[in-house]
Amino acid sequence: MDKLVLVLADGLRADTARFYMGYLAALEEGGRAHRTQFPCMLPSLSRPLYATLITGRAPIEHGVVSNDQPGVSCGETLFHQLMQSGKRSAAAAYYFFYEMLSGERYHPYQHRLAAVPTAGLGAACWYHADEYPDSHTLADGEALRQHYQPDFLMIHTMGSDHAGHVHGGGSDAYNMAARVLDMQLALLIPRWHAEGYHVVLTSDHGMHPDRMHGGTQPVERDVPFYWLPHDRSRPALPLAQRDVRAFLARVLLGAG
Template structure:
């Protein structure tokens, strides 16, 4: 059985990750990870890109044009495809993922914890405050590990938000933003070895970057370029970041890593440095 953990660090700039994520870069140096550079979709905003990451569809086609579009996805997505193929799904994530794939609008009382085998995200633990420090990344990673230990999901989404929060508050050139990147790298250094030891392939990426003025949504490299680290059985190891990968390639890549058919509208993934894709 192929198993995948998808870590989406919200607001993670590519250059900041390559410079300051010491644990990830250590795995790269040791040949235990493959590293890539990904160009995000436009607009480089969170909710549209969440949908692109989970469906492989461009924004113009999936119709989630901004963060204000609050409705269920109408496209084939990773959670639904995994469930349809007999896999177990889970997510520790911001409530917008619940609104895209389980229930919309999000009700904090009834929807924070969702355990329902008939939903695309069968085992979900969702937070709903995203201001700086409101829901610490340490708590979110603990949520994800609790879901993993209890339900043994085949596909688990892990979505920490503090990096994006720090970027909005202080800008990408600030010490607060850099510290948030260093901190999530540190937190992941305590859990990724456990996940790898449990047989998971682990992906770590960002949805979008952030600019020095504390915003994103536009076409600049600081807002669009994000990292992708792949660890586990599929990763041959090595730096393949000289060639940019379109963000739409991640959803079909996840399907291949899970061993399930891709969505009908998804791209054919082609990444160097993978043992299987």
């Protein structure tokens, strides 16, 4: 039975990952990781692209086209598909995901640990502050993995996005956020591999030096995709962001 951890590093540019994430580069040099990149869908904004990653549809198709659509569902997702196949899923992620899966507004004092069983999500830990540290999100995700033993675990970190909005894409602080995430993953990926989990790392969008994204320039659109298997398997990597859902489904279910 294949299991998988998806690390969704919010706002991480493809070039930043390539230049500043040395542990991932070491795995790639050693033949234990495989990397590609592709432009994100448009608009290059978070909530629309979260929906794209879990539905496999473009924003203009699934209808989530702005960050300012609280409580709007994105429809059927990868989590639904896995549930229908008897797979267990968990997530440590930003509250936008809760809203898109549940179809209701997120309330921090009510939904912090709310699962969304009707959407196929059996366990979750949500955060609602953009400055919530990546170290905490990773710890939340690992606690869920240890306690619930999901087949699919999504961990969504915000460090790069927050640093980019405060300091700009390509700034020292932005690059440091990628370095710090890489050093934390160096401690977790071997643990996940030892437990039989494949790992995927990708992003929703990039970050412009002007501290924003949403446009069409490569720095706002080009995102990394890393396949980090626990064995030597090497499936064909996705060619576009909308193909990520199908790729994850193939790994977990053996079908698109």
